[in-house]
Amino acid sequence: MQSTWSHFIGGAYTGDTAALHEYDPRSAAVSFAIAAGDAATVDAAVAHAKQALAGWRTTKPLARGRVLVAVAAAIRANAARMSAIERAETGKPLPVSLAEVEVTAQYFEFYGGIAPLVHGESIPLGPDYHSYSIREPFGVVGIILPWNSPLTQAARGIAPALAAGNTVVAKPSEFTSVGLLALAAIAGEAGLPAGVLNVVTGTGEAVGAPLVAHPDVRKVAFTGSLRAGQAIGHIAADRVIPLTLELGGKSPNIVFADADLDKAAAGAMTGFTLNSGQICVAGSRLLVEASVHDALIEKLTARLGAVRFETGDGHGLGPIITRAQYDRVQSMLRAAAEQGACALTAPAPLPDAGWYVAPTILVDVTPSMAVAREEVFGPVMTVMRFDTEAQAIAMANDTNYGLVAGLWTASLDRAHRVAAQIEAGQVFVNEFPSGTVETSFGGFKQSGYGREKGIEALHHYTQSKTVIMRIAKDVP
Numbered sequence: 402m403q404s405t406w407s408h409f410i411g412g413a414y415t416g417d418t419a420a421l422h423e424y425d426p427r428s429a430a431v432s433f434a435i436a437a438g439d440a441a442t443v444d445a446a447v448a449h450a451k452q453a454l455a456g457w458r459t460t461k462p463l464a465r466g467r468v469l470v471a472v473a474a475a476i477r478a479n480a481a482r483m484s485a486i487e488r489a490e491t492g493k494p495l496p497v498s499l500a501e502v503e504v505t506a507q508y509f510e511f512y513g514g515i516a517p518l519v520h521g522e523s524i525p526l527g528p529d530y531h532s533y534s535i536r537e538p539f540g541v542v543g544i545i546l547p548w549n550s551p552l553t554q555a556a557r558g559i560a561p562a563l564a565a566g567n568t569v570v571a572k573p574s575e576f577t578s579v580g581l582l583a584l585a586a587i588a589g590e591a592g593l594p595a596g597v598l599n600v601v602t603g604t605g606e607a608v609g610a611p612l613v614a615h616p617d618v619r620k621v622a623f624t625g626s627l628r629a630g631q632a633i634g635h636i637a638a639d640r641v642i643p644l645t646l647e648l649g650g651k652s653p654n655i656v657f658a659d660a661d662l663d664k665a666a667a668g669a670m671t672g673f674t675l676n677s678g679q680i681c682v683a684g685s686r687l688l689v690e691a692s693v694h695d696a697l698i699e700k701l702t703a704r705l706g707a708v709r710f711e712t713g714d715g716h717g718l719g720p721i722i723t724r725a726q727y728d729r730v731q732s733m734l735r736a737a738a739e740q741g742a743c744a745l746t747a748p749a750p751l752p753d754a755g756w757y758v759a760p761t762i763l764v765d766v767t768p769s770m771a772v773a774r775e776e777v778f779g780p781v782m783t784v785m786r787f788d789t790e791a792q793a794i795a796m797a798n799d800t801n802y803g804l805v806a807g808l809w810t811a812s813l814d815r816a817h818r819v820a821a822q823i824e825a826g827q828v829f830v831n832e833f834p835s836g837t838v839e840t841s842f843g844g845f846k847q848s849g850y851g852r853e854k855g856i857e858a859l860h861h862y863t864q865s866k867t868v869i870m871r872i873a874k875d876v877p
């Protein structure tokens with residue numbers, strides 16, 4: 402596998418020599434070297450994106466969509482290679498990385514298919530006027546990405562932005578840049594014109610901030626932490642450009658006594674161990690009706706006992722993707738223990754090398770503990786009890802975040818009643834999490850604003866223009 406990578410600008414790998422290292426979290430050994438871009442690299446990438454804009458935005462939407470569908474096919478044809486790259490930079494187990502490559506293809510397929518649906522409306526103003534609206538692309542869009550699902554999150558922003566006729570400069574996480582660098586070339590080979598998708602690698606300060614500040618970047622979509630989202634928000638506010646912010650979560654997963662407890666236990670386990678808990682939609686706060694608390698904990702303890710780490714056969718749990726995040730998870734677990742939380746930990750032996758954390762369920766947690774309020778981003782779930790539906794809803798909403806929520810119940814009435822009162826952008830009922838490309842996705846409160854996924858995201862990558870035309874009464 403190629404170990405040294407440079408930026409992808411104007412349809413070719415170009416620019417700085419490799420200066421930053423990525424690590425394979427399964428071994429903690431260096432996996433790739435990538436280029437450390439700066440403001441000048443951003444200038445070059447934006448110039449190429451601006452140059453490519455006229456041709457791309459005026460390409461008939463059906464033809465634009467056809468290119469994106471071809472990109473989806475090329476991603477599938479390269480699935481083994483893409484998965485191998487993603488595994489070397491994230492350590493994800495094989496089925497997880499293959500599933501992520503498949504979802505990456507689905508984003509291009511979905512947005513390629515609906516590209517011709519970006520249309521306006523006619524607005525009746527009486528016989529003296531003809532008025533209509535159209536949806537136009539912004540122009541050059543900057544897309545800044547995190548490290549936890551590098552390919553799917555890139556595709557989630559890039560595919561609708563391109564479908565709507567924008568061109569893109571993307572900045573992947575400095576910990577996981579290679580997958581997107583490979584994807585950009587694959588997209589070019591599938592027919593995406595040079596300059597339509599550019600990838601600049603480097604740190605947030607050196608590349609991300611200049612990208613948001615660049616005068617020719619007309620919209621930014623950011624996925625990542627609250628802290629970086631706030632920093633980007635300040636720059637965007639000064640420039641008065643629109644932002645999509647997809648930030649963190651501290652999502653409640655509510656189990657009512659009438660739920661199927663086996664299914665709820667399975668969903669709760671997946672909710673906090675998928676990708677070793679490094680998903681923004683992790684169901685990290687389990688809220689359980691008191692009468693079934695002990696029964697559910699018993700089922701979860703049995704599931705903890707069955708946890709295995711990946712040992713080369715591709716199956717089992719993977720590691721934490723960065724050393725810094727591994728240290729943070731460990732320090733949050735220590736703080737929780739000091740504050741009186743009781744840890745139920747998967748007994749499976751940890752692999753000798755790499756940054757692995759045993760899935761941990763924390764009981765005897767109180768709502769004021771940091772571990773119940775802050776995002777851990779590791780395989781850690783807190784458990785709290787409630788007695789009434791109203792109490793469950795209040796506890797679920799007792800967070801600054803509002804990304805997703807889960808609820809488990811046999812009652813349709815309760816499902817609708819509770820879903821309506823939850824402050825979150827997505828509510829999953831009797832499943833956790835639900836993963837689709839077709840439904841819109843985004844946060845309430847400090848989980849962000851704007852929406853990705855679904856047809857709604859297309860509208861977030863366009864601005865509407867209204868044309869009002871006076872019709873003369875005189876017949877010549």
Ligand code: NAD
Pocket residue numbers: 545546547548549550554572573574575603604605606608609610624625626627628629630632633646647648649650680681776778804844848849
């Ligand atoms: P992060 O905020 O540290 O980094 C995200 C990206 O922003 C990286 O590319 C980084 O280089 C860049 N960046 C950092 N500081 C910047 C700055 N000042 N200006 C411009 N760019 C900057 O986030 P992370 O640690 O990579 O990812 C984990 C976080 O992402 C978690 O909080 C998680 O919940 C969140 N996340 C949210 C979603 C969602 O859809 N809501 C999805 C995945 C991850």
